[in-house]
Amino acid sequence: MGKKQLWMVIAGLIMINCLTVAFFLTRANEVGGAAINDETVATVGKKSISRQEWLNELETRYGKDVLKEMIDHKVVEEMAARYKIKVSDQDVEREFSMLQSTYNSFSSKNIQSEKKWKEQIRKTLLLEELLTKDVKVSEKELKGYYDKNKNLFNVPDAYHLSHIIVKTKKEAEKAAKELANGSNFSALAMERSIEEFSANEGGDIGYISVNDEQFPRVYIETAKKLKKGAYSKPVKVKAGYALLKLEGKMNGKNYTYSDVKEQIRRQIALEQMKSPASAAPFWDEAKVEWFYGRNK
Known part of the structure; x- marks a missing residue:
C-alpha cells in the first residue's frame, strides 16, 4: 500500500471514531434534556456515574477534535463548491477498490461502514484537489511516475x-x-x-x-x-x-495511465508540499468561527 492509501485508511478510521463520539456528545439534546442527563449509565457499589458526567468527560477529552473534524468537512464542501471542484463516482470507486484489495478489514456485510469509507474517500479527494488546484506537473513527470509505479495501480483479485x-x-x-x-x-x-x-x-x-x-x-x-x-x-x-x-x-483491474493521471498529479503535488493534507488553510476564506476561538 502506498503512502497516500495508508493515510486514507487512517483518516477513515479517525472519521468513523469521531462521528461515534459526536453522536454521544449530541445524544442528550436529541432525546429529552435534563431527565436523560441524570440517567445512570454505570454503578460501582453504591456509587453511580450519570449520563451527564459521562458526556462531560467525553467532551473534555474529545470535544475539540470532534468539532474540528466536523468543521473541516464543512469547509471542504464549501470550498469545493466555490471553486467548482467535483470528484467523480469512478474516482471514489477506484480508490475504494484499491483499499479494499489491500486492507482486509472491509466487509460487504457492513454496508453502512462501506458508505462511511466512501464518504471519507470523497472528502479526502476533494481536499487534495483543493490543495493542489494551482499546481502544474509536466506530462513527462506524470508518465514517468506511472511507469515506475505501475504495481500501485494494478489491483489483484x-x-x-x-x-x-x-x-x-x-x-x-x-x-x-x-x-x-x-x-x-x-x-x-x-x-x-x-x-x-x-x-x-x-x-x-x-x-x-x-x-x-x-x-x-x-x-x-x-x-x-x-x-x-x-x-x-x-x-x-x-x-x-x-x-x-x-x-x-x-475482480482485479489494471488501471491505465489515463485512469489515474489526476491521482498521480495530486500525489506528486502533495509530496512537493511536504506538509500534512489539511483543510486549515481554507478556514479564513470560509470565515470559520467556533467555540475555541480562532486558534486552529
Missing part, C-alpha cells in the same frame, strides 16, 4: 472470506458435518473458532488478495476453487485446521 479455526482435524470434520446439516457458519464461528478477533465477527476476515501476507497462502488457493456461499473442507493451518467460506469476490 480479492476474496471476501470467513473462517472457523479449531485445534484438531476431528473438530474441523465435526464442524463441517454440522454445516452440511444446516448449521449457520457465522454462529458456528462465534461458538467454536479459537481465533477470537474474527470469531466475534462471525468468522468474517474481510477481503484478502494474492499479495496479503497476513493469512496462509492456502486461503487464496482454496478460495479460488469455491463458489460464492460455499465452504471448504478442513485445511491445515499453523493454529490447527480451518474451514473457509467464500462470501464474495472482487
